[in-house]
Amino acid sequence: MAPHDRLTTAFPHNVQVDRPTPLLHVEDLNVSYGANRVVTDVGFSLGRGKSLALIGESGSGKSTIARTVLRLLPGATRVKGRVSFDGEDILGLSERRFRPLRGRAIGFVPQDPGNALNPVRTIGSQALEAAALADERDPRIARERILETFAQVGLDNPQRVYDSYPHQLSGGMLQRVLIGLAVLPRPLLLVADEPTSALDVTIQKRILDLLSRLQHDLDISLLLITHDLAIAAERADSIVVLKDGSVQEAGSTATVFAAPSSPYAKKLHADVPALNPHRYATLRDPGFRRLGDDGQAPKILVQNLTKTFEVDGNVLTAVNDVSFSVPSGTTHALVGESGSGKTTTIRLLLGLEQPECGEITVAGETITGRTHRSMQSAWRHLQLVYQNPFTSLDPTWTVERLVREPLDRFKIGTPAERAEWVRAALVDVGLGAHLVTRKPQALSGGQRQRVAIARSLVLRPDVIVLDEPTSALDVTVQADIVAVLLELQAKLGLTYVFVSHDLALVRQLAHTVSVMRHGRIVEHGTVSDIFENPREPYTVALLQSIPSGAASPVRARTVRPAVQPVFGQEQIA
Known part of the structure; x- marks a missing residue:
């Protein structure tokens, strides 16, 4: 039995007398x-x-x-x-x-391990401080207990973790480290x-x-x-x-x-989302009807993409022979764990990276093989909504300037026309004109993300790439944003590529899904195909991880x- 399957007894349990008073x-x-x-x-x-x-x-x-x-x-x-x-x-x-x-x-596990750990000190040196709280003065014994605790919380190579700096570990590993440090003093x-x-x-x-x-x-x-x-x-x-x-x-x-x-x-x-998978069924219906139109050319066609990077002298294949298509007016989701290749795929789709082989076309226009300058015309019709609305908007700019900037860059319309288009875009995402003079810090998280969506809409694009657009938001705000996105799709016929690790949200929002693992697409199909009849064990594992309330x-x-x-x-x- 692995150490993390059943906790060992490196430290004694808390022995408590059963008393009626709460802790x-x-x-x-x-x-x-x-x-x-x-x-x-x-x-x-x-x-x-x-x-x-x-x-x-x-x-x-x-x-x-x-x-x-x-x-x-x-x-x-x-x-x-x-x-x-x-x-x-x-x-x-x-x-x-x-x-x-x-x-x-009283132990504490914070939300963000990236900010909770000192980036210029090893994990081990920081763990010794937690061991000191357990009143262990012998450094050798303290180190042994730290390694044992790291094993107990499921870190496969405790010594490597002990010797590493925070940036050398994944988010999941860092969160396990924080839990280990919190329970170390019992x-x-x-x-x-x-x-x-x-x-x-x-x-x-x-x-x-x-x-x-x-x-x-x-x-x-x-x-x-x-x-x-x-x-x-x-x-x-x-x-x-x-x-x-x-x-x-x-x-x-x-x-x-x-x-x-x-x-x-x-x-x-x-x-x-996990409790209400069909909440937006009516809004998604037009997209499902478009899936059956076999005579229509896809809005997005990705064929045999491969992209590699050199990391520490080794070649890493981030995207390996990836292909998918997205019909006009539908939403295609890319799902998978961190490191599965989702982000690299959308960077290739946006022309921010170039593949070693393969081809991408958007609305019949080839994206691959183009220079940054020649991509300008394509970017007018291919926009991106970033993951975090708290970092993607310039804090010194007003809402009006943030939404207007794409129009300024492409020199579209007169100043009066730009102002009108900004207000129309804000109305489309459910924001009033009274917000145009505010700066991001005067907005809620949901309002900021609506501004980011309005910014992507103001150029009237055909395709919007949504990179985890609600992961930084509460479920109530997330629900409002999803409703806005689907209403805009039904109204304007937009095509979305939706990147997410939240499969419950994908089921609510998307029409088709590609499941990625280690740079490959391991399973592809409609939402009902993937969620109701998954074929790959990896897909099954992802679906079983969705919180159900049980x-x-x-x-x-x-x-x-x-x-x-x-x-x-x-x-x-």
């Missing part, structure tokens, strides 16, 4: 940043060895609550209420008295803040399985922060639904997930907590 108890919590109150009268309890999920969209207050528990809020923040950990009110403790709890008794409580939001669906499942296994085998309580109701239902015994800093609903997972009572919880349920096998072995009415809300015991 974590939050009562009448109010948090304000200056005059802005972000958490209002929140209360919940988390039992020993149990798991609780705080769910809600950005701005709901869930991360603020987590940072209150960890005492990591900015100094000027005003906090009222009571947060009891193991029977003691930690809000009343001085920093000197609380510091021994942070890391030792805390009583583990706070996991969106620990899988940036990961592929298969890696996400492995990380969540790992957290569930650690929680069960080490008797650790888990406070999980997420915006995805399906993940919460799979991984938590109890759920607290937050909106604008207030509790909308709380109770056992079975109750909240199966029959949400608050309007907001019902909306969250409706917005989860309890994970590890959590299914535990007893669900009782729910008691406290503080005017259903309180989780």
Whole structure:
């Protein structure tokens, strides 16, 4: 049995006396940043060895609550209420008295491992700091325990990980490192803040399985922060639904997930792609009808593409004999894990890279073999929406300038006509003209992505490439963006190439799918073909990784907590 299949006993388990008092108890919590109150009268309890999920969209207050528990809020923040950990009110403790709890008794797994680890220090040197929290003074023993813990969290070569710098490891490996460092001192409580939001669906499942296994085998309580109701239902015994800093609903997972009572919880349920695969069936129908038009030439034709790179003296084949076609007015999805070749394929499609062999045509125009200058005319009809709206827009420009820039570059229309086209593009994506003078920092994440889509639309292109356009967004905002994209496709006859690792979202949005692995297309077909009758084991594994809302096998072995009415809300015991 592999080390990560069953945890070994390098460290003793937390031995706890079975007491009725919860490990974590939050009562009448109010948090304000200056005059802005972000958490209002929140209360919940988390039992020993149990798991609780705080769910809600950005701005709901869930991360603020987590940072209150960890005492990591900015100094000027005003906090009222009571947060009891193991029977003691930690809000009343001085920093000197609380510091021994942070890391030792209360562990933390942050959202972004790329920002959580020091890029100029090895993993091992940073792990030794976590080992010091376990009061291990002998460097040799500490190193052995670190390597054992790395093996326990599923890192195949712990010594290589120990000696590596963060940039030498994948995102999934870095997240496992962070989990390993968090559990190294064997805390009583583990706070996991969106620990899988940036990961592929298969890696996400492995990380969540790992957290569930650690929680069960080490008797650790888990406070999980997420915006995805399906993940919460799979991984938590109890759920607290937050909106604008207030509790909308709380109770056992079975109750909240199966029959949400608050309007907001019902909306969250409706917005989860995995739970509502046919939500946009009517909007997609015109595209499915176009698939049956065999007499029409495809809008995009990719034939036998191969692209290699030289990495550290070795030749890496990033794209290997890839072929697919996309009929006009339809959406074709490229899916697969990181490193499967999706991004390189779309860079070839956009003319940003040139293949060693193969050919690409868009609307009958050949893309391959052209110079940067000669691609200018093609780019007018072939646009890209980037993955992250927080980094793809110039923060110093107004919305009007951001959307108008493509018109300026191509010298299209008069100034008055450009201004009118900008406003029309904003209307198309559901944004009002009052936003034209705002800068990106004055917009929400969903508004920023709508601006990015408007920017790609203003040239009236035939084809839009969507590179993970909703991965940085909450499910509620994601649902709004998907609706906008499909409405625009139905209205304007746009053709989309959609790159994603979220297969549930692909099922809602796409008409045809190519599954990529190691640079090759291993399976191709319509959405119904791929999702209902997958032939390749790799495709089956991807589909099985989609969160369904059913309890994970590890959590299914535990007893669900009782729910008691406290503080005017259903309180989780």
